[in-house]
Amino acid sequence: MNQHQEPPFTSWLPFYTLLQKEVRRFLRVASQTLVTPVITASLYLFIFGATLGERISVLEGFSYAQFVIPGLILMGVINNSFANVASSLFMSRYLGNIVDLLVTPVTPSQFIMAYTLAAMLRGLAVGMVVWLISCLFATLPWAHPLAALGMACLASFLFAQFGIIAAIHADNFDALSMYTNFIILPLIYLGGVFYPISILPPLWAKLSHLNPLFYLIDGFRYALLGVGDLPFIVSFTVVTVMALILFLWAATLITRSHRLRT
Amino acid sequence: MSIPALAIKNLSKEYDGSLAVNDISFTIEPGEIFGLLGPNGAGKSTAINMIGGVSRIGSGTIEVFGFDNQSDSRTTRRMVGVMHQEIVIDNFFTIDQALRFHAGYYGVRDDSAWRQRLIDRLGLKPHLHKVMIKLSGGMKRRFMIAKALIHKPQLLILDEPTAGVDVELRHTLWDFVREINQQGTTILLTTHYLEEAEQMCDRIAIMNHGKLIALEATATLLKELGTRSILVHLQTPIKQLPEDLCCQDAVLDDAGTTLQLTMSANQPTGDLLRHLCDAGLPIADIETRKAGLEEIFLQMTKAGKVET
Numbered sequence: 001m002n003q004h005q006e007p008p009f010t011s012w013l014p015f016y017t018l019l020q021k022e023v024r025r026f027l028r029v030a031s032q033t034l035v036t037p038v039i040t041a042s043l044y045l046f047i048f049g050a051t052l053g054e055r056i057s058v059l060e061g062f063s064y065a066q067f068v069i070p071g072l073i074l075m076g077v078i079n080n081s082f083a084n085v086a087s088s089l090f091m092s093r094y095l096g097n098i099v100d101l102l103v104t105p106v107t108p109s110q111f112i113m114a115y116t117l118a119a120m121l122r123g124l125a126v127g128m129v130v131w132l133i134s135c136l137f138a139t140l141p142w143a144h145p146l147a148a149l150g151m152a153c154l155a156s157f158l159f160a161q162f163g164i165i166a167a168i169h170a171d172n173f174d175a176l177s178m179y180t181n182f183i184i185l186p187l188i189y190l191g192g193v194f195y196p197i198s199i200l201p202p203l204w205a206k207l208s209h210l211n212p213l214f215y216l217i218d219g220f221r222y223a224l225l226g227v228g229d230l231p232f233i234v235s236f237t238v239v240t241v242m243a244l245i246l247f248l249w250a251a252t253l254i255t256r257s258h259r260l261r262t
Numbered sequence: 263m264s265i266p267a268l269a270i271k272n273l274s275k276e277y278d279g280s281l282a283v284n285d286i287s288f289t290i291e292p293g294e295i296f297g298l299l300g301p302n303g304a305g306k307s308t309a310i311n312m313i314g315g316v317s318r319i320g321s322g323t324i325e326v327f328g329f330d331n332q333s334d335s336r337t338t339r340r341m342v343g344v345m346h347q348e349i350v351i352d353n354f355f356t357i358d359q360a361l362r363f364h365a366g367y368y369g370v371r372d373d374s375a376w377r378q379r380l381i382d383r384l385g386l387k388p389h390l391h392k393v394m395i396k397l398s399g400g401m402k403r404r405f406m407i408a409k410a411l412i413h414k415p416q417l418l419i420l421d422e423p424t425a426g427v428d429v430e431l432r433h434t435l436w437d438f439v440r441e442i443n444q445q446g447t448t449i450l451l452t453t454h455y456l457e458e459a460e461q462m463c464d465r466i467a468i469m470n471h472g473k474l475i476a477l478e479a480t481a482t483l484l485k486e487l488g489t490r491s492i493l494v495h496l497q498t499p500i501k502q503l504p505e506d507l508c509c510q511d512a513v514l515d516d517a518g519t520t521l522q523l524t525m526s527a528n529q530p531t532g533d534l535l536r537h538l539c540d541a542g543l544p545i546a547d548i549e550t551r552k553a554g555l556e557e558i559f560l561q562m563t564k565a566g567k568v569e570t
Contacts, residue, residue: 007414009340009369017366025354097350100409103314104367105336262277262317 015110018101022118026084033084033122034129041076041130045069048194049137058196062225065138069131070221071193074155076130078216081123081156082184085115085163090176093167098260108255112164112247119160120153127152143226147236151220154239158216159184161246168253168260187213192221197229212242265328267292267417267448268313273322274472275308282308283320284472290417290465292327295439295449297463297480299456301563305472306452307347310421313450314344326417340368343415347422347452349402353395357386357405360394361412368413380408383438400431407435411442418442420451424458436462456559460484470563483558491551492534494521497544504541 026033047053049065056064092098101111134140142148162179170176191213197205208214219235222228228235254260266289275283283305290296300306311317313324315335324331326338352360361380362372381387384404389397397405403423410418420439424432436458443449453459459466459480466483468476476483499518512523521543525534531550538545 006340006416007370007373010371011369013369013371014367017363020366021352021355021363024359028354092352095350095353096348097352099314099316099344099346099350100352100364101367102316103339103342103344104364105339105369106367107336258318261315262311 009105014104014106015114018106018110018114019117022084022088022114023121025088026118026122033080034126037076037080037126038129038133041072041126042133044072044075045130045134045137048072049134053137058199059225059227062227063138065134066140066225067196067221068194069134069138069140070224071188071191071217072134073127073130074152074217074220075188075193077123077127077152077155078159078184078188078213079123079180080126081119082159082163082166082180084119084122085160086167086170086176086179088118089115089164089167090170093260094173102261108251111254112251115164116157116160119163120156123156123159124152127156140224141226142224144223144232147232148220148223151216151223151236151239154236154243155216155220158239158243158246161243161250164250165246165253168250168257187211188217190214192217192229212238215239215242264292266290266325267294267327268296268450269323269325269328270309270313271323271325273309273312273319273324275305275312275317275320277308281472283312285322286469286472286474287322288467288474288477290448290450292416292448293443293446294464295443295451295462297459297466298450298452298469299459299466299559300452300469304469304563306469307421308472309469310344310419310450310452314342314419315339316344340413341416342419343410343413343417344419345406345410345421345423347425349399349406351394351397351402351405353393356391356393357381357397357408358390360405361408364409365412370413373414376414377412380411383434383441384408385434400427403427403431404434407438415447417448417450420449420453422452422454424453424455432458468559468562475562489557490525492523492525492531493549493551494523494538494543494545495519495547495549496521497546500543504543 045065048068053064053068058064059067089098092101166176166179170179190208191211192208197208197214197218200208215230215235215238218228218230219232219239222232222235268290270289271287273283273286274281286309298306298309308317312319313326313331315331315338319332326341329337329341331338355363361377365372365377381390384407386401386404386408389401394402394405407423410420423435427435439449439451439462451459451462463480465477465479467474496519500514501518503512503514503521512521514521523534525531535545535548
């Protein structure tokens with residue numbers, strides 16, 4: 001008798017296992033994946049909350065610390081959601097152990113969901129800790145808490161998709177770091193984390209509207225402070241559309257790219 | 263007639279304009295140990311990657327126990343276990359964690375008795391809680407075998423499983439492969455150690471330059487394609503070979519006392535003896551040596567190179 005009779009198949013288990021593996025991966029190196037980004041955000045908070053912040057005022061009725069905290073929280077969410085999936089998936093491709101997944105019945109949708117959810121959990125965990133630390137410097141009114149949560153989730157989802165795209169397109173570490181250094185970082189810094197777009201000269205203010213991060217940061221700030229450069233519905237719609245576009249792009253790569261399955 | 267464990271029809275795959283696998287077809291019966299041999303770059307790993315799902319099929323079809331590995335990929339992947347040629351491990355985790363993860367990827371709930379059996383049989387127990395990066399090369403190979411078997415596949419693919427491993431692991435591996443084969447698992451293996459293929463495989467296919475150049479039962483391959491080397495020791499030296507022996511590639515040594523000839527495996531030795539006696543040679547002794555798979559393999563792949 002064949003002792004290797006096929007064992008019962010549990011269809012959700014491949015997704016759950018991949019998610020569990022991805023979460024345990026970033027927890028295993030928590031000093032890099034969770035502690036370091038929190039220290040970086042804390043330094044920003046110290047500089048802009050406790051030192052320079054007291055001499056700067058950009059938004060009437062709010063301290064500079066209150067203004068900058070939503071952007072710093074979102075920076076943590078964005079950077080870590082992106083980094084989690086980009087580094088994990090790229091390393092799997094680079095070291096070749098991606099074949100361990102390709103030979104299994106993990107479906108493309110389970111693949112995307114597991115990597116995305118793990119990235120979102122890391123991004124949101126960092127964002128949460130940054131917010132907790134920020135309470136030492138300023139209290140936020142939390143004007144629309146559900147909208148804030150929605151924007152944070154959208155931000156982490158969107159950058160998880162971008163991480164998948166970068167990890168599949170990058171051929172080496174240099175190419176991967178270019179996504180962070182030449183795309184994400186400039187977009188964040190020019191997207192209104194440290195200043196409101198409304199104080200810029202008209203041309204620069206208009207150009208800032210081409211920066212997708214502006215909508216994300218402005219919408220999140222509106223949800224937390226109740227004040228933004230744009231109506232929330234505009235920010236939310238633009239971010240949702242961007243998230244859908246990147247999701248479709250990432251899904252196409254996972255399903256069809258010869259860089260993943262030759 | 264039973265459904266083949268693996269049925270490959272007109273399988274091709276092109277990389278950068280050249281055919282890595284060129285229109286190959288073969289079937290593997292359930293319970294068989296099937297060897298796929300060929301020199302480096304013959305297309306074995308490309309074929310295995312298509313069977314396992316790592317690579318897309320260029321053209322042709324692959325069926326695993328009757329299921330198409332494109333339209334029913336989820337079913338076929340559950341039936342196949344692959345041990346890759348390269349060491350592929352996730353350095354973040356321990357052997358124990360990685361084995362549990364791998365079962366989960368296949369949608370299989372942890373079967374602790376089976377996992378424990380793999381751990382015991384492959385000698386992984388002392389290293390179970392070490393992270394992969396701290397394991398020796400041999401231990402990583404052992405782990406990869408356990409990983410390929412953790413979901414109890416019906417078809418196990420071993421791509422050069424003994425490349426660069428010590429004798430002990432080779433014995434452990436082959437004993438275990440025979441054991442699980444006797445319990446019903448079909449095996450497809452590639453190896454560079456041809457004596458292993460000779461001992462292990464029921465049938466052997468040889469690939470060269472992407473093409474299948476031979477497919478026979480191992481015994482038939484050795485019988486039909488094998489040659490024998492015959493050494494004839496003479497009682498008294500001779501100065502030159504009789505004329506009719508020259509046509510048989512016979513070589514006389516410098517001392518004129520030993521004659522070396524090559525015969526096909528199915529040519530009766532009696533014919534040769536008669537021939538030598540008729541030629542008046544004073545025979546003192548005869549030694550024969552059968553050519554193994556290695557010689558056959560070299561002959562065939564050399565011929566294949568000329569063809570292409």
